[in-house]
Every structure is written in C-alpha cells, then in structure tokens.
Amino acid sequence: MNFQQEKGVVRVLYAALDGAEADRIGGVLAESMEPDALWRGFHPFGELTGPEAVAERFWQPLRRALSRLQRREDIFFAGRNEIDGFAGVWVVSMGHLMGLFDQPWLGIAPTGKMVFLRYCEFNRIEGGRIAETAMFFDIPHLMMQTGLNPFPPQTAAHLVQPGPQTHDGLLHDDASEAESRATLAAINAMIGDLGTWQSGLPLEEELALTWADDMIWWGPAGIGATYTIERYAKQHSAPFRAAFTDRSKTRHLARLAEGHYGGFFGWPNFTARHTGGFMGMPGSDKPGEMRVIDIYRREGDKLAENWIFIDLLHFWKTQGVDILERTTGIAGA
Structure with a gap:
C-alpha cells in the first residue's frame, strides 16, 4: 500500500489553494483537477463539472465571505476503494475551514467574528490528477455559530468538534x-x-x-x-x-x-x-x-x-x- 503519489497531489493542491487569492482559485484547481472532473457538494451546490465551475460557485464566494481563511485539518488518509473492487484510489481530508465571517455567504449575514465550517473531502486520484471529488460541509453548523437556528432544538450537543482523541489522524506516511x-x-x-x-x-x-x-x-x-x-x-x-x-x-x-x-x-x-x-x-x-x-x-x-x-x-x-x-x-x- 503506497499512496505517496496520490497523497502528494492533494497536499500540493491544498498548499496552493489555501494561499491563493480568490480570483486565482480557478487556475489553482485547474493545475490539479481534470477538466471534466465531477465535484459533488452539499445543497445548494450539488454536482459541478470542472475546476472553473467549482471555483466560481463554491470556492470564490466562500473565500470572499470568510477572510483570512485557514484550513485546520484533523484527519488525512488514503486507500483503495472497496466498492469498485479496490481499483480506484481516494484521498480523504477532514477538519474545519476557519475564517473571519466578513461578507454574506448563501444569504447568511456576516458577524465579523471567527467561524468554523466543518468539511470532509474525498478525492479520487487517477493518472496524478483529481478525477472526482465529494466535498461535504456542514452549513447549518456555521449558521448556528452566527446565532441562527435553522432547526428545532436538537437531541444531542452542538459543538465545534475536535479531531481524534489520539491526535494521530494525519497519515502523511502510509500506514500498515x-x-x-x-x-x-x-x-x-x-x-x-x-x-x-x-x-x-x-x-x-x-x-x-x-x-x-x-x-x-x-x-x-x-x-x-x-x-x-x-x-x-x-x-x-x-x-x-x-x-x-x-x-x-x-x-x-x-x-x-x-x-x-x-x-x-x-x-x-x-x-x-x-x-x-x-x-x-x-x-x-x-x-x-x-x-x-x-x-x-x-x-x-x-x-x-x-x-x-x-x-x-x-x-x-x-x-x-x-x-x-x-x-x-x-x-x-
């Protein structure tokens, strides 16, 4: 099990993406994503095709809304996909995107304060490039941090969630x-x-x-x-x-x-x-x-x-x- 190449694709993308100005994000994504890469995101985004669409619909509005955006990654690993007979390799990243909520996003009014957007992203790597992505993120969690209550009172606890208790979730080196x-x-x-x-x-x-x-x-x-x-x-x-x-x-x-x-x-x-x-x-x-x-x-x-x-x-x-x-x-x- 050697996933260094696939992990490297995602780590290089994140380093470039996290440091890019909003208007450069399309070009950054294009360096790592296939032109016809399928991107799946939570409502209201749904399925998008290609790096430009992903940049224009998701990343650029988010980056303009959450200034000084910082990725706080808690889990990172890779593996072969059991569903397709262990043919495809996916790289998984989970954590929070933290920033200062300075501009509206999806109709949510800014607070000028820190907010955390929970995220988890699966990227399928093929031929050294990202061919498919699932980028899931907890929008109601961000809404509740701003004082909105999108749902009736929940049965369990509302928290900005930590990473693993063991603090060993970043598998940059390949595991057993x-x-x-x-x-x-x-x-x-x-x-x-x-x-x-x-x-x-x-x-x-x-x-x-x-x-x-x-x-x-x-x-x-x-x-x-x-x-x-x-x-x-x-x-x-x-x-x-x-x-x-x-x-x-x-x-x-x-x-x-x-x-x-x-x-x-x-x-x-x-x-x-x-x-x-x-x-x-x-x-x-x-x-x-x-x-x-x-x-x-x-x-x-x-x-x-x-x-x-x-x-x-x-x-x-x-x-x-x-x-x-x-x-x-x-x-x-």
Whole structure:
C-alpha cells in the first residue's frame, strides 16, 4: 500500500489553494483537477463539472465571505476503494475551514467574528490528477455559530468538534496494510449490523457488537454530538430509527480505510420515508435522500469515534422544506 503519489497531489493542491487569492482559485484547481472532473457538494451546490465551475460557485464566494481563511485539518488518509473492487484510489481530508465571517455567504449575514465550517473531502486520484471529488460541509453548523437556528432544538450537543482523541489522524506516511484491513473489516461489520435495522437484538446490545462503550458520535448540526453507547442510543439512534420507515439498502460510491481510520460516502447513501418526529419535523409520504460521509477511528476491534456529515438541507428540501430559504429569507440561497 503506497499512496505517496496520490497523497502528494492533494497536499500540493491544498498548499496552493489555501494561499491563493480568490480570483486565482480557478487556475489553482485547474493545475490539479481534470477538466471534466465531477465535484459533488452539499445543497445548494450539488454536482459541478470542472475546476472553473467549482471555483466560481463554491470556492470564490466562500473565500470572499470568510477572510483570512485557514484550513485546520484533523484527519488525512488514503486507500483503495472497496466498492469498485479496490481499483480506484481516494484521498480523504477532514477538519474545519476557519475564517473571519466578513461578507454574506448563501444569504447568511456576516458577524465579523471567527467561524468554523466543518468539511470532509474525498478525492479520487487517477493518472496524478483529481478525477472526482465529494466535498461535504456542514452549513447549518456555521449558521448556528452566527446565532441562527435553522432547526428545532436538537437531541444531542452542538459543538465545534475536535479531531481524534489520539491526535494521530494525519497519515502523511502510509500506514500498515494489516491495520487498514482491520479497520475496513470493523466498518463493514458495523454496516452489516446497523444497515438493516433488523438485527433482532436490543439496540444497545446491537451497537456494542461493533462500537466501544465510550464511543463518540460527532453528528451534524441539527442532531448534535453524543458520547457513550447508552447516550448515542437515546439521543440519536433510537429516535432516528423510530422516525423512519422503508429504508433502502445502503449504497456507497467509495469505502476505504488506512491504518486506524476509514470512511465512506454515497450520493445518496440510502433513502427512507420520514413518518414524523425526526428533528422535530412533520412526516411526509415522499422518500428522502440521505447524502452522508462517515469517518471512523478504530481502537482495538471496535469503532471508537465517528464524524458524520449529512446533507440535511438537501434531505429536507426533498421533503418540501427549504431550510436555507426559510432561515435566511433569501430564495435560491
């Protein structure tokens, strides 16, 4: 397992991107991205094609809004994608983009204060260039830092989330193949247990099969973060399962691991019908799409930490509720 070339592509891009003026970002991206690279971003961005579109729609407005932007990376790893038979190589970065919120962004009024935009990015590297990207970011989390309340009170804690407890998430050097296989196996076991919601075990016993008792679930704004199996079951998992039915099978576009870290994303990961009560919202007859990134840290043979990015703005829009417009008052924000 040698991912130095692929990791290097992303690290060179980040160094150039993070130091570039807004009007140079298109050219910086073009040096690393294929002209027809597919970029997937949370609502309201969706799918974009090519570096210029990504620069104009996402990066330039963000950089103008958040001055003195700084990348605070907590996790960085690479791996071969189990979903395509371990053919493709993806590089994963997770952390926060921090800046001074000096100009409006997506209709959100600036505060002049520090804000943190949670992000996680998967980049597929092919021939020394970026061929495909999933860039997920927690917009409601940023909104809540400015004093807005896009959702009813959440069941778990709203926090600016730290990186791994072990402070070893930046895998610039390649990790052990045996450790990587063990992490992917733990993630797959969890998917097998939790992906159907039909294990037949009491919820906390089911969770204990693959999770450490002192697990931490770093959930998105609107749901929140929760600690220990008992509180995770009470503050997220049980309410979530109770509020949904007709859950589709899990579908991922990429699933990989390196060392003690791993994760996946889908577009969407699954669909389900909301019967009512989740996040204090009414039910619907329409199935909704869950676009999700999950990043995991394994400890021993159990999963110890999990960082989750869910495109809740997209999910609720599929249910007929435009959270961004409702909160900012700006149509098409």
